[in-house]
Amino acid sequence: MNSVRVPVVEKILNANDQIAGQNRLLLDRAGVFALNLMASPGAGKTSLILKTIEGLSPLFRLGVIEGDTAPVTIDADKVAAAGMPAVQINTGGECHLDAVMVGKALESLSLPDLDLLIIENVGNLICPAAFKLGAHANVLIASIPEGDDKPYKYPNIYRGIEALILNKIDLKPYIHFDQDYFLRGVEMLNPGLKFFPLSCTTGDGLPAWLAWVSEKVHNVKS
Amino acid sequence: MHELAVTQSILDIAVDYASRAGASQVTHLYLVIGKLSSFVDDSVQFYWDMISQGTICEGGQLHFERLPARLACLDCGTDYTLDSELVPCPKCGSSRVKILSGEEFRLDSIEVLS
Numbered sequence: 001m002n003s004v005r006v007p008v009v010e011k012i013l014n015a016n017d018q019i020a021g022q023n024r025l026l027l028d029r030a031g032v033f034a035l036n037l038m039a040s041p042g043a044g045k046t047s048l049i050l051k052t053i054e055g056l057s058p059l060f061r062l063g064v065i066e067g068d069t070a071p072v073t074i075d076a077d078k079v080a081a082a083g084m085p086a087v088q089i090n091t092g093g094e095c096h097l098d099a100v101m102v103g104k105a106l107e108s109l110s111l112p113d114l115d116l117l118i119i120e121n122v123g124n125l126i127c128p129a130a131f132k133l134g135a136h137a138n139v140l141i142a143s144i145p146e147g148d149d150k151p152y153k154y155p156n157i158y159r160g161i162e163a164l165i166l167n168k169i170d171l172k173p174y175i176h177f178d179q180d181y182f183l184r185g186v187e188m189l190n191p192g193l194k195f196f197p198l199s200c201t202t203g204d205g206l207p208a209w210l211a212w213v214s215e216k217v218h219n220v221k222s
Numbered sequence: 223m224h225e226l227a228v229t230q231s232i233l234d235i236a237v238d239y240a241s242r243a244g245a246s247q248v249t250h251l252y253l254v255i256g257k258l259s260s261f262v263d264d265s266v267q268f269y270w271d272m273i274s275q276g277t278i279c280e281g282g283q284l285h286f287e288r289l290p291a292r293l294a295c296l297d298c299g300t301d302y303t304l305d306s307e308l309v310p311c312p313k314c315g316s317s318r319v320k321i322l323s324g325e326e327f328r329l330d331s332i333e334v335l336s
Contacts, residue, residue, distance in 0.1 A: 001335045001336065003333055004245070004336055005331055005333050006245070006333070006334055007330075007331045008235060008239050008331050009329075009330055009331070010328060010329055011327060012228055012253075013228070014231075095224055098227065127224035127260075130224060130228075131227075151308070152307050156258060156259070156260050156325075159258075159325070184310065184317045185308060187318070188293075188308060188319050189321070
């Protein structure tokens with residue numbers, strides 16, 4: 001028997017990336033703008049989704065895909081209660097959504113009836129960064145209580161995003177958070193990144209976020 | 223935690239390329255992983271030993287080549303390497319930097335018996 005070196009040079013997650021590309025094609029054909037919302041647990045993903053529904057449902061037809069590691073429908077129930085079509089993905093313990101899971105969820109939504117699709121990823125700052133889903137924009141929610149060092153500790157997730165939200169700014173008086181230090185780290189990883197400091201509790205900063213999403217939805221439509 | 227999914231992808235790619243090369247066994251796998259890629263070698267090895275069983279990759283050795291994270295300062299032009307955490311330009315302190323490498327995440331080659 002001969003020992004032979006076979007060149008491969010393939011990205012390890014290439015298969016996922018390709019399926020993500022198919023998802024994107026489906027969304028584009030239907031004229032749906034999709035957001036992949038990532039954050040650590042408790043940063044305010046579901047709160048932001050509910051605020052976005054509240055602000056944009058008069059303008060657009062919205063749908064939500066909820067990723068959870070266990071069959072807990074708390075988040076999906078909240079979205080459904082807000083009157084939106086919601087699909088729950090139970091990842092069965094997996095720490096992230098991948099393109100195959102999202103592809104299956106897309107099948108159970110009526111895409112031509114939607115303008116905006118929000119995908120709530122699993123609460124985690126490591127794994128979701130590696131798996132593309134096919135969304136038009138990856139958005140990360142950081143929050144004041146998590147601390148200002150997160151870009152330095154989790155550089156990956158700050159790299160592949162199109163917008164960054166800093167939630168819970170109403171808590172600034174109570175928590176030490178060096179926003180300059182935080183933003184310096186962000187700037188190193190993702191120069192010129194869209195930045196939305198806001199509070200889902202008080203509503204401060206939400207209009208800028210809603211305006212950005214609206215513009216993106218219009219761009220996909222036109 | 224995403225190492226299981228990653229390991230499965232490595233296995234799928236290796237089996238695919240080995241089969242196409244008409245190989246009977248995969249003996250070595252050479253992975254190139256940048257320092258900025260979140261990825262635990264030991265964990266991949268653990269899953270590898272489990273899921274490669276019964277495939278042509280069973281017993282194949284994983285080799286991890288870790289590439290450093292290299293940055294270039296856009297203000298003073300200094301090239302520097304990150305030792306551990308992300309730091310601004312060590313020469314002028316600027317945060318205007320460009321990441322040159324460190325995000326590699328690929329299977330470079332495999333060694334097979336044919």
